[in-house]
Amino acid sequence: MKSQRAEGRYSRREIIGLSLAALFPGALLQGQRAQEGDSATTRLYRPDMAGRPRDRITDYENDPFIIGIEEQLRCTCGCNLDVYTCRTTDFTCGVSPALHREVVAMVEDGRTAEEILDAFIAQHGEMVLMAPKKEGFNLAAYFVPGAAIVTVGSALLFALARRSRPAVDVAAGASGAAAGVSSEDAAKLEAELSKLE
Amino acid sequence: MTVLGQLALWLALLLGVWGTVVGFVGGWQQRPELIRSAQRATYALAGVLIVASIGLLVALARHDFNVAYVASYTNRTLPLVYTLSAFYGGQSGSLLFWAVVLAVFGALAQWLTSRRYDHLLPHVAGITSAITLFFVIVILFAANPFERLPFTPADGNGLNPQLQNPGMVIHPPMLYLGYISIAVPFAFAMAALISKRLDTGWLHAIRKWTIVSWLFLSIGITLGMWWAYVELGWGGYWAWDPVENASFLPWLTMTAFLHSVMVQEKRGMLKKWNMVLIALSFMLSIFGTFITRSGIISSVHSFTQSAIGYYFLGFLIFAAIALVWLLMSRMPVLESESQLESMVSREASFLFNNLLLVGIAFSVFWGTMFPMISELVRGTQVTVGPPFFNQVNIPLGLGLLALTGIGPLIAWRRASPRNLQRQFAAPVAAGVIVAVLLLALGMRSFYAMMALALATFVVGTITQEFVRGVGARHRLHGEGYPQAFARLVGRNRRRYGGYVVHLGIVLYFVAFVGQAFKTDIEASLQPGESVDLRSPWGHTYTFTHLGVSQYEELNRFTTAASVEVARNGRRVGIMKSEKRQHVDSFGRPSFEPSTEAGIRSDLREDIYIVYAGSVAGTEEAVYRFTLNPLVWWLWFGGAVLVAGGVVTLWPGASSGAERRRAMAGYAASLTGKGSEVAAR
Numbered sequence: 001m002k003s004q005r006a007e008g009r010y011s012r013r014e015i016i017g018l019s020l021a022a023l024f025p026g027a028l029l030q031g032q033r034a035q036e037g038d039s040a041t042t043r044l045y046r047p048d049m050a051g052r053p054r055d056r057i058t059d060y061e062n063d064p065f066i067i068g069i070e071e072q073l074r075c076t077c078g079c080n081l082d083v084y085t086c087r088t089t090d091f092t093c094g095v096s097p098a099l100h101r102e103v104v105a106m107v108e109d110g111r112t113a114e115e116i117l118d119a120f121i122a123q124h125g126e127m128v129l130m131a132p133k134k135e136g137f138n139l140a141a142y143f144v145p146g147a148a149i150v151t152v153g154s155a156l157l158f159a160l161a162r163r164s165r166p167a168v169d170v171a172a173g174a175s176g177a178a179a180g181v182s183s184e185d186a187a188k189l190e191a192e193l194s195k196l197e
Numbered sequence: 198m199t200v201l202g203q204l205a206l207w208l209a210l211l212l213g214v215w216g217t218v219v220g221f222v223g224g225w226q227q228r229p230e231l232i233r234s235a236q237r238a239t240y241a242l243a244g245v246l247i248v249a250s251i252g253l254l255v256a257l258a259r260h261d262f263n264v265a266y267v268a269s270y271t272n273r274t275l276p277l278v279y280t281l282s283a284f285y286g287g288q289s290g291s292l293l294f295w296a297v298v299l300a301v302f303g304a305l306a307q308w309l310t311s312r313r314y315d316h317l318l319p320h321v322a323g324i325t326s327a328i329t330l331f332f333v334i335v336i337l338f339a340a341n342p343f344e345r346l347p348f349t350p351a352d353g354n355g356l357n358p359q360l361q362n363p364g365m366v367i368h369p370p371m372l373y374l375g376y377i378s379i380a381v382p383f384a385f386a387m388a389a390l391i392s393k394r395l396d397t398g399w400l401h402a403i404r405k406w407t408i409v410s411w412l413f414l415s416i417g418i419t420l421g422m423w424w425a426y427v428e429l430g431w432g433g434y435w436a437w438d439p440v441e442n443a444s445f446l447p448w449l450t451m452t453a454f455l456h457s458v459m460v461q462e463k464r465g466m467l468k469k470w471n472m473v474l475i476a477l478s479f480m481l482s483i484f485g486t487f488i489t490r491s492g493i494i495s496s497v498h499s500f501t502q503s504a505i506g507y508y509f510l511g512f513l514i515f516a517a518i519a520l521v522w523l524l525m526s527r528m529p530v531l532e533s534e535s536q537l538e539s540m541v542s543r544e545a546s547f548l549f550n551n552l553l554l555v556g557i558a559f560s561v562f563w564g565t566m567f568p569m570i571s572e573l574v575r576g577t578q579v580t581v582g583p584p585f586f587n588q589v590n591i592p593l594g595l596g597l598l599a600l601t602g603i604g605p606l607i608a609w610r611r612a613s614p615r616n617l618q619r620q621f622a623a624p625v626a627a628g629v630i631v632a633v634l635l636l637a638l639g640m641r642s643f644y645a646m647m648a649l650a651l652a653t654f655v656v657g658t659i660t661q662e663f664v665r666g667v668g669a670r671h672r673l674h675g676e677g678y679p680q681a682f683a684r685l686v687g688r689n690r691r692r693y694g695g696y697v698v699h700l701g702i703v704l705y706f707v708a709f710v711g712q713a714f715k716t717d718i719e720a721s722l723q724p725g726e727s728v729d730l731r732s733p734w735g736h737t738y739t740f741t742h743l744g745v746s747q748y749e750e751l752n753r754f755t756t757a758a759s760v761e762v763a764r765n766g767r768r769v770g771i772m773k774s775e776k777r778q779h780v781d782s783f784g785r786p787s788f789e790p791s792t793e794a795g796i797r798s799d800l801r802e803d804i805y806i807v808y809a810g811s812v813a814g815t816e817e818a819v820y821r822f823t824l825n826p827l828v829w830w831l832w833f834g835g836a837v838l839v840a841g842g843v844v845t846l847w848p849g850a851s852s853g854a855e856r857r858r859a860m861a862g863y864a865a866s867l868t869g870k871g872s873e874v875a876a877r
Contacts (some may be wrong), residue, residue, distance in 0.1 A: 010820065022774070038674075042815065042816050043814055043815050043816075044745060044747060044756065044811060044814050044815065044816065045747050046747050046756075047811065047814030047815075049747065049754045049756060049776075049778040049786075049790070050745070050747070050776050050778075050790070050810060050811050050814070051756070051757040051776045051778075051790040051792075051809075051810040051811075052790075052810055053810060053811065053812070053813060053814060054721070054809055054810040054812055054819040055721075055812065055819075056721040056812055056817075056819075057719045057720050057721040057819060061719045062718055062719055071584075072584070074580045080436070080438055080580075080582070081431070081436070082582065082583075085431050085433075088431070088719060088807070088809070088821045089429065089430050089431035089432075089792075089807075090718075091776075091790070091792060091809050092789040092808055106861070125231060125578070125579070126577055126579050127577075127578045127579055127580050128580070128586050129579070129580060130580055130582035130583065130585075131580070131581060131582055131584040131585040131588075132567070132571070132579040132580070132581065132585070137571065137574060137575055138571070138579065140567075141563070141564065141567045141571075141579075141581060141585065142585070142588070142589065143561055144559030144563055145556065145563050145589055146557065146560075146589070147565075148559055149552065149556035149559075149593070150721065151559075152556075153549070153552050156548060156549075156552060157540070159550075160537050160540060160545065161540065162643065192852060
């Protein structure tokens with residue numbers, strides 16, 4: 001960075017190398033590996049700029065059972081994401097990896113999904129679940145929208161059924177005439193409308 | 198320039214008060230000199246707010262860090278385009294943006310509206326001036342972007358890296374334009390209520406504004422999804438976050454309004470309902486602003502919590518009381534001019550479409566507010582996240598998709614069994630065939646299968662409409678098929694543009710289906726190591742880690758991890774995902790590192806690679822590899838939707854014919870009170 005350059009920490013050769021890295025990163029890496037003579041991992045030149053250090057991925061990270069549980073748990077860092085999404089997305093969050101380790105520890109203890117979720121609720125409160133449990137007052141969350149739609153829909157159907165009235169086909173010009181519009185006028189109007197259509 | 202900006206804001210305050218008062222008084226007393234003055238006040242208001250905005254833009258461009266807003270959201274290393282987009286990147290700047298756009302829309306409404314609706318314009322000026330005045334008050338007394346610091350910092354804090362994305366340059370203004378432009382149709386509706394001129398005039402006056410507003414909202418929401426997808430790195434585009442929900446709510450009610458307004462135009466029905474819908478849309482646009490800025494609901498998108506939430510709450514309460522009073526007092530003049538004649542008619546299908554749209558809006562609102570309700574009732578906060586919203590809204594969404602196909606094909610007033618058979622036999626058959634095929638191919642996700650079957654049905658209905666229309670023109674006028682197609686659309690842009698919009702919506706649903714089949718895997722790989730992932734289409738992808746490189750670029754230090762991708766053993770290419778550490782002009786890290794996903798799209802699926810970080814500071818990289826089916830169709834659907842909207846809006850010779858047709862339909866509905874003449 002600027003300040004480091006001012007301190008003269010890089011040699012000219014390194015600067016040329018870095019410029020090349022910016023242009024052809026893949027090629028430079030290949031070169032680096034070839035120089036070292038094996039595929040062993042090399043250290044990054046600025047590890048502090050590469051985000052939080054990560055642990056190696058184990059089978060637990062891809063275990064559908066664990067992912068299923070984590071998708072029901074909210075990360076408590078305030079991000080509004082579930083634990084799985086947060087730990088695989090927000091790589092600056094230190095909370096979701098810790099919650100993940102807790103889930104893994106409980107799975108290793110042989111606890112069921114229900115027991116794990118209950119343990120989290122006991123520790124963090126109901127808010128730790130991504131959706132409210134379907135019990136007590138929470139049922140209102142699930143049923144009020146549906147009930148409102150069904151109620152309004154039924155009322156609408158009822159009102160419409162009461163208010164709707166039978167109509168007579170256009171072809172039946174007589175009824176038009178009976179209602180005060182002559183059959184010629186009705187036919188003319190329909191012809192005009194179909195033209196516009 | 199900031200002094201000029203500040204002065205312009207105070208002038209805007211005076212002009213806002215003047216425009217509001219003379220607008221309403223002039224409209225009420227029909228005094229031409231006051232009416233003219235109100236109109237000029239809207240132009241002047243737009244002018245002074247443009248000056249204030251230029252003042253802020255100049256301060257941003259000049260890095261005037263003595264201005265608190267400039268110091269908070271920019272720094273010297275920020276590229277110019279993002280420096281200028283910081284105008285709406287923070288609380289007070291975005292309020293100024295809102296005020297200036299609203300004032301410009303208010304002035305345009307006065308300038309562009311036909312003289313036929315002169316009787317509405319003074320009230321429209323009063324309402325747009327009053328809303329602009331509210332924003333100017335909030336800016337001056339609670340969130341002033343020209344506020345100065347007691348010292349001048351050498352550099353600013355910079356803009357959040359996640360906002361340094363082309364999507365964020367365009368997504369917020371689009372969404373704001375959508376939100377803000379609702380104020381114009383709202384103002385016309387209220388003007389019609391105040392002046393008791395409740396014929397279809399105000400509907401004609403706002404038709405284009407309504408579509409423009411809806412289009413901006415649609416574009417804003419879609420761009421927001423795109424930004425979330427490419428920038429946030431979680432491999433999805435919609436998380437039912439409260440702020441996303443807040444943008445979705447007015448979209449739903451505006452969509453309902455766009456449909457129900459046709460029933461009023463054709464049949465003189467649903468007058469009260471249309472008033473409620475447009476008022477609700479406006480209130481929801483303000484509500485969205487309220488929850489984004491008040492901090493009452495936690496969201497990743499929220500601005501800093503501040504006292505301005507109280508201003509918005511006060512405005513919402515005042516506006517709600519005024520609206521209810523106005524509506525109640527005008528009930529007698531809002532009676533329908535005709536009645537529904539059959540449950541199997543286009544009017545009825547539009548009613549049910551409205552029921553579902555408003556039902557979805559209610560369920561989204563209810564879910565968004567439920568944590569607060571639960572806390573009030575039980576003293577316990579709960580989380581209402583994606584599992585809840587998906588469970589409640591997917592069935593409703595499918596119902597809506599079905600109505601998208603049904604509504605446009607049913608005849609007005611009453612559909613006969615023959616009409617139903619003629620219109621629906623082929624599309625229903627196509628939908629059923631697709632459902633059976635999907636079952637036979639092993640698809641077991643009920644919702645996904647239903648969505649694809651219904652999508653086929655809707656595409657069938659749209660195709661049938663185009664084919665029949667083109668065929669009829671070919672036969673009757675002897676036109677070639679391309680010419681017949683062009684003339685068919687050109688002569689009835691609203692109808693066929695609407696079909697194209699529906700096609701866009703269908704494509705959205707197709708893309709949503711893909712989310713049911715998303716697969717991902719995490720892996721830590723040393724250079725040269727590989728991991729396999731099987732896609733829902735049956736392909737096996739092999740991801741081989743090539744290495745990690747680090748370099749400086751622009752205002753950041755980048756760590757890039759490269760991966761070679763192969764599908765079924767055949768090389769697809771090299772993809773790269775980055776970790777970006779933004780730095781200030783002294784080279785100091787200015788924010789937490791952000792992640793740039795590597796994305797490769799095709800019609801079937803997206804390959805989505807995220808470099809999570811390195812193990813122990815080495816080139817051993819931790820990745821998340823995701824295969825995201827059908828995402829491309831979402832962006833394509835957005836483009837189709839916009840194209841349909843543009844067709845609908847396109848000015849042309851047909852506008853007169855359309856107006857005549859609308860009037861004829863309306864007249865027919867009046868005649869139909871006694872005569873029973875089918876409108877179609």
